Amino acid sequence: MLGNSFTYCNDLDKVLAEKLGAYVVRNVRGGARLSEQLNPATELGAKAQKLFEEKWDYVVLQEMSRGPVTEKQSFMNSVKELSVLAKKSGAKPLLYATWAYREGSARLAETGLGYEEMTHGLCDSYHEAARENGCLVADVGNAFYDLRGRADELFVEDDYHPGVFGTQVAAEVIARVIKADSENG
Numbered sequence: 001m002l003g004n005s006f007t008y009c010n011d012l013d014k015v016l017a018e019k020l021g022a023y024v025v026r027n028v029r030g031g032a033r034l035s036e037q038l039n040p041a042t043e044l045g046a047k048a049q050k051l052f053e054e055k056w057d058y059v060v061l062q063e064m065s066r067g068p069v070t071e072k073q074s075f076m077n078s079v080k081e082l083s084v085l086a087k088k089s090g091a092k093p094l095l096y097a098t099w100a101y102r103e104g105s106a107r108l109a110e111t112g113l114g115y116e117e118m119t120h121g122l123c124d125s126y127h128e129a130a131r132e133n134g135c136l137v138a139d140v141g142n143a144f145y146d147l148r149g150r151a152d153e154l155f156v157e158d159d160y161h162p163g164v165f166g167t168q169v170a171a172e173v174i175a176r177v178i179k180a181d182s183e184n185g
Contacts, residue, residue: 001013001016001024001025001026001027001028001059001060001062001096002026002027002028002034002037002048002051002059002060002061002062002082003026003027003028003032003034003060003061003062003063003096004028004029004030004031004032004033004062004064004065005028005030005031005161006062006065006096006098006161006162006170007026007028007060007062007096008026008028008030009156009161009162009166009167010162010163010164010166010167011167012026012162012167012170012171013025013026015167015168015171016171016174016175019171019172019175020175020178020179022057025051027044027047027048027051028044029043029044031064032044032064033063033064033067033071033074033075033078034061034062034063034064034067034075034078034079034082035074035077035078037078037082038078038081038082051089052085052086052088052089053089054089055089055090055091056086056089056090056091057090057091057092057182058091058092058093058094058136058178058181059082059085059086059089059091059092059093059094060094060095060096060138060174061079061082061083061086061093061094061095061096061135062095062096062098063075063078063079063098065098065101065160066101066111066113066118066122068121068122068125068126068129069113069117069118069121069122069125070111070113072125075125075129076125076128076129076132079093079095079129079132079133079135080129080132080133083133083134083135087134092135092136092181093133093134093135093136094135094136094137094138094174094177094178095126095129095130095135095136095137095138096138096140096170096174097122097123097126097127097137097138097139097140097141097142098122098140098141099119099122099140099141099144099145099154100113100115100118100119100122100141100144100145101115101118101159101160102151102154102155102159102160103115103148103151105159105160106159107158107159107160108159108160119141119142119145122141123139123141123142126139126141127139136177136178136181137177138170138173138174138176138177139173140169140170140173140174143169143170143172143173144166144169147169150165153165153166154166154169
């Protein structure tokens, strides 16, 4: 799993490993963008390069929370390059499509985006990147959207990081995509 705090909050990697009965490794840094996973001059990038030398079944890619909307071209370029590396390691790239910040929150207002705009922008960008690069998509953002009436459980006080329930939702969606793919492939 390559990502940032949305991936390490509440130990998503361990929750996912338990759901799948699998070995899961994470390479994360708070606020990290996928482009940093490609830079061998950084600690994060150097570790990613080493991970790509190993054999994997899936590589989960998670961009900085608003990046697919506010810096779409950088996101698309990073997914393209990381998908090539994942496939070379024998893995299927899987995009962990994240969610809009809590509806009505100051955090969302700071982005200059509306709730629907951020929700649909993230979804559209992740699905476009998946189509262009042959990736699977775990659409966690749409699951959060469907459960927005339970926002107090989905988010912690900062209105964008997942609470324990939000992490469980993310793990369920990602696990469901991996299980369906492994059954069909």
